[in-house]
Amino acid sequence: MTDSPITLADGIAAVLSDARGESVTVGDVHRLTGGASRQVWSVEAFDADGGPLPVVLRRDPPGHGDAQRMRAEAACLRAAAAAGVPVPQVLASGDAAPGIDAPYLLMNRVDGESIPRRLQRDPELTTARSELAEQMGYVLGLIHLSDVAEVAMLDSADPLDAIEAMYREFDEPRPAVEVGLRWLRDHRPSARPKALVHGDFRMGNLLVDRTGIRGVLDWELAHLGDPIEDLGWLCVRAWRFGAELPVGGVGTREQLVDGYERATGTRPSDAELHWWEAYGTLRWLVLSRFQAQRHFGGEEFSLELASIGRRVCESEYDVLLALGLLEDPGDDPEPRSAATTVHDRPATTEIVDLVAATLTDEIAQALGDDHERQRYLLRICVNLLRIAGREISAGDDAANTVRDRLREVGCDTEADLATRIRSGAVDYDDVAVRVAVSDAVLARLRVANPRHLIP
Template sequence: MSGENNPIAAPLAEVVQKYIPGATGIDALKRLSGGASQEIWSFDAVTPSGAVPLILRRAPGGFRDTGRSGTAVPLETEARLINLAAEVGVPVPPVRHVMTEEDGIGQGFIMDRIPGETLARKILRDEEFAEARPKLARQCGEVLARLHKVDKSKLPPLRVATGRDEVEQYFKTYKELDYPHPVFDLAFRWLRDNAPPDSTELTLVHGDFRNGNLMIGPEGLRAVLDWEIAHVGDPMADLSWICINPWRFGNIDMPVGGFGLREDLFAGYEAAGGGKVDPARIKFWEVLGTLKWGVMCMGMASAFLKGDRSVERATIGRRSSETEVDLMRLLAPLTGKEQ
């Protein structure tokens, strides 16, 4: 058993033998580099009929940091949301087991390991995904339509966030960072003036539906990953988040994730029963999503200046200036059409 010197190897092998039919142990245990806030472990369950590829999604060190942002849901909740999404036809990795205290591994869950690619650089450029790219925007719309149909009465406790709630949350963070950006001030004022009405119907929202959290194969979208900031909110937030410029990875003429057009995304959403797309709400959430990313970049820069000298924080931190350009393209487009 590879990884046998790892302290989670033995208890994980015991769990697998209990919950994976026919499993006799585990092999190829390794921690993956992805997962900014959770540990991601890849391994195989060993069975007489062959290896079963699995993923362990685990809290850092085994237990959730209660001091973390209140926007992140517990891993048990994340597993429950994945199961609910599967019930309405959203492609997700099936959850095999949610950890208990008796398992001795900490908080987390085991799910199937879905083959495919999450790196935008490869998805947007490699020949392997050439046939998938023209289909992806519509597929994303169809999947989001299914997701937004999850019965809210079945949901575990989740935060509820309207558009106005999100604006005020990020405005508070912006002020705390104490680094004025006039374009950000303009955007916050515009958002307050154009927030969706309080009567807007709210649904389950993934919260981070974008390149990097989508598993893609040569035929298209295979699975939606990383449900940790799911909440109840405006469904237009999911449709717009994947369209903001940072997730296009240089393909600015392809607003949907760098691979497709808004028209295809919206057509897929409406055809799959997601309801009529509201252009005004989409515009609001694209502006807010762009501004949110800018504030996040400011946070990275602030951490770097305070002593966290990681290259990643410095690189991302400097991108708040790019966000100002993106916001002006949305709020005062030269061509009369948002990009």
């Protein structure tokens, strides 16, 4: 007779019991949506008297752990708490534990809303929303006042060098990235003294209720660097989630820096904030490609990670937009005559539409609210199907147009143009170059996510 394997719930109960010095029992444990790089689990725990202990587990995917980063995340939470930042309390952390089987962090669960679209629209959050941009600036100021001696283990490499090195590892030259890198090198502001930088302070990583920010989450990208990086990252278009206002879709840049000045007594210039916003946009582009590579490189099979690969063109578009280098290539070329086919209907595009509609209108509805993660994955499947349908419908016309634009600047491929921008052989501000770069990005975006285009 063999012993029963230790479950995740058993492992959490043992760790919490040891940390609290009393017996802790664990009931329901379920994984929450999101968490493409780290898993997030909701834990129903009870103390020795049966009192509730709302707990959240963050852990690396088993077999893909980074213990050093998890230790650093725990240190950041403790340092930020000491500086007055609203963060969850660290209950326990470790490199591994039986049943948990990966580097982990156990925290108390903080109540509040984190879903960006609800934060942008919920009538009950109207008052908090009106003050949220200023409050985000203030909380960022508190983070940057944290004692850096407590987080000395964090990376302090030059951020632009680091993101360029990550991009080069893909060996996938992209003209929009090369344009962004050259512009950032040409316009870099003077550096500020290094501070604790959260690295991913944005809508989605904040818990908010009617009183304002209750918790700052997801410190896995924290590092030591220029504090204005966090403010620029918050202004990146991706974190507006379709809304117009530049700070998370809820406020203005002026409100953000007002709050920051209230906390720190310093105020970044418009040019400084713009540079870090442009950097953040390029950074998200490269990080998106990195996330997708975890799937395509065979490190981790993941529908979520794979789907991010089709979102890279959104950031290419946003980079050109932020730098004022996006060129409208004019009207789309006249579509070629539809090819004849020997196949019966439904045609390929009709099959995609039928399957997507059925998954959305019938199967997703049948799952119900108790299958939250399954519904989330189903939405990703539907989105990928619709991307495939748009790509089939687009045919070769866009690719042929991009090829013609590249030839106008003496290049055969986008990789060739990227290499020439990098070397300085062509000027990225030349109108013909801008058109060639923009046309390729727009061709990808019209297929991947046409709603991302600014009307």
